[in-house]
Amino acid sequence: MKITVNGEAKTLDVTNVAEALVALGYGDSKVATALNEDFVPASLRVSTELSDGDRLEIVAPRQGG
Amino acid sequence: MPKFYGTEISSRLMLGTAQYPSPAILADAFKRSGAGIATVSVRREAGGEKAGNAFWDLIKDLNVAVLPNTAGCHSVREAVTTAHMARELFDTDWIKLEVIGHMDTLQPDPFGLVEAAKILCDDGFKVFPYTTEDLILGEKLLHAGCEVLMPWGAPIGSGLGLNNIYGLRSIRAQFPDVPMVIDAGLGLPSQAAAAMEMGFDAVLLNTAVAKAGDPALMAEGFAQAVVSGRMAYDADPMEPRDMAAPSTPVIGKAFLQ
Numbered sequence: 096m097k098i099t100v101n102g103e104a105k106t107l108d109v110t111n112v113a114e115a116l117v118a119l120g121y122g123d124s125k126v127a128t129a130l131n132e133d134f135v136p137a138s139l140r141v142s143t144e145l146s147d148g149d150r151l152e153i154v155a156p157r158q159g160g
Numbered sequence: 161m162p163k164f165y166g167t168e169i170s171s172r173l174m175l176g177t178a179q180y181p182s183p184a185i186l187a188d189a190f191k192r193s194g195a196g197i198a199t200v201s202v203r204r205e206a207g208g209e210k211a212g213n214a215f216w217d218l219i220k221d222l223n224v225a226v227l228p229n230t231a232g233c234h235s236v237r238e239a240v241t242t243a244h245m246a247r248e249l250f251d252t253d254w255i256k257l258e259v260i261g262h263m264d265t266l267q268p269d270p271f272g273l274v275e276a277a278k279i280l281c282d283d284g285f286k287v288f289p290y291t292t293e294d295l296i297l298g299e300k301l302l303h304a305g306c307e308v309l310m311p312w313g314a315p316i317g318s319g320l321g322l323n324n325i326y327g328l329r330s331i332r333a334q335f336p337d338v339p340m341v342i343d344a345g346l347g348l349p350s351q352a353a354a355a356m357e358m359g360f361d362a363v364l365l366n367t368a369v370a371k372a373g374d375p376a377l378m379a380e381g382f383a384q385a386v387v388s389g390r391m392a393y394d395a396d397p398m399e400p401r402d403m404a405a406p407s408t409p410v411i412g413k414a415f416l417q
Contacts, residue, residue, distance in 0.1 A: 101204040120207030125216055127202060127245035132237055134244035152204065154245055155212020156219070158186075159201025159229045160176030160316070160344075160366030 098149045113140035115151060126155050162339045162361040164308050165254070165286040167225070169362065170196035173352075173386045174227070174341065175379065176366025183218050185375050190222050193379035197225045199256055199364065201232075202246050212249075227288060229256040234269070236276045243280050255280060256310070256343075258290045266316045266344075270297045274304055281305025290343050293327030295334050302338065309335065310343035310364065313355065317367045319347025322354055332359050349378075349385030356389025357397070 097106050100119060109115045112128055112135050128135045129152040135143050145151070161168050175195035180186035190198065198219060205212050219226060228246035233239035236259065243255045259276050261269025268291055277287050281304055289301050293311045301309060311331055314320035322328055323345065332340060342355040343364040352363045363386060372378035 101206070121205075122208075124205065124207075124210050125212050125249060126205060127249045129241050129245060132241055134241050134248075136244075136248060153207075154202040154249070155205035155209075156216045156249055157201045157203040157212065158176075158178035158180075158215065159199050159231055160178045 096145060097147050098145055098151055100151045101153055107145075110144055111141055112143045112145065112151065115145060116140065116153070119153070121153065124155065126153050128153055164288070164339055169225075170194075171383070171386075172356065172362040172390060173383050174199065174362055174364040175369060176364070177219065178366055179370035180375060186370075187218065187222065188376040189369055189379040190224065192376045192383070193369070194383045195224060195379075197227050197364075198222060199227045199229050199366065200250065201229050202242060202249055225254070226250050226252055227254050227256050228252065229290075230258045230276075231256075232260065233258060234260050234272075236272045236279070239272070239276045240279050243276075243285060247285065253284055254286050254288065256288045256290060268292060268312075270294065273297070274300045277301050277306055278304040288341070293324050293331045295331055298331055298335060298338075302335070308339045308341065310341040312344045313342045313351065313363075314345025316344040318345050319368055320345055321347060321351035322358075325358075328355075328360075329358060349381040352382050353385040353389035353392075356386055357392045359393050362386075 107115055107118050109118050131150050171194045173193055173195045174197040175193050176199045228250050230239040230242045233242055239259050247253055257277055259269045259272040260266050273289055277289050280287050287306045288308050288310055289306050290310050291297055298309050314323040339361045341362045341364050342360050346352055346365045347368045355363050369375050369379045
């Protein structure tokens with residue numbers, strides 16, 4: 096499946112957001128996700144299926160003003 | 161101390177966490193500032209990077225309340241999605257809502273700000289809107305459910321201080337019971353003191369401390385200024401006048417040619 100992750104094209108053999116996080120090496124990283132500009136809560140990552148062309152954003156805590 | 165959404169703050173100085181020369185200097189600046197609230201953000205992270213985990217550990221050690229922002233968001237949808245991601249990441253319903261309308265000044269988009277504030281307030285967020293000194297905008301943000309207003313002093317990162325004294329005095333007077341924070345644009349402790357003397361409840365700044373030659377020393381300078389300014393406000397300052405009024409008694413002066 097071809098999706099865009101944080102602006103970069105990726106080809107992944109996954110079906111949902113939770114699997115994508117594991118495949119991309121996020122493991123136990125503290126991250127939050129959005130799919131096609133909509134927030135995906137951690138509790139819904141397994142049930143949120145991915146399709147070709149989807150845009151996945153993965154963010155983490157950072158410095159801010 | 162004022163309350164933000166029912167939570168009493170421990171200091172009238174709120175501090176950002178960006179742009180410090182090192183994590184150690186950030187931590188030192190926070191200690192010297194006495195700030196009780198730290199602003200943070202969410203940003204993209206690569207797989208295996210774990211910078212977010214390290215930053216989160218640093219913030220937890222500061223033992224302060226966390227106020228995530230939606231910095232850099234230009235649309236309502238972007239700001240709302242970012243707020244949701246921040247709520248999950250930082251486990252807080254506080255959100256510093258920024259909906260930016262102009263690239264050069266980072267001036268808020270007032271229309272998008274009100275729309276996003278309404279959506280987020282309705283969804284249980286405690287919204288701290290980064291706004292201007294505009295009275296109508298302030299009214300609409302309160303109507304949307306905001307219980308705190310954060311008018312800018314000057315454009316973010318400019319260090320210009322309080323750009324519109326009349327406008328800030330007006331919004332303070334218009335909403336006397338609303339907790340109000342001067343957010344952005346401060347460059348010097350004297351400007352923070354001036355904001356406090358005008359009756360604002362707190363100041364929020366980042367660049368002025370982080371980009372100082374000695375951030376920790378500047379943080380302490382701001383801390384003292386905020387305390388001094390508030391003391392002056394509470395002490396009910398004298399009224400200024402145009403002409404001199406001698407402070408030393410005139411009566412009893414020796415008659416000398």
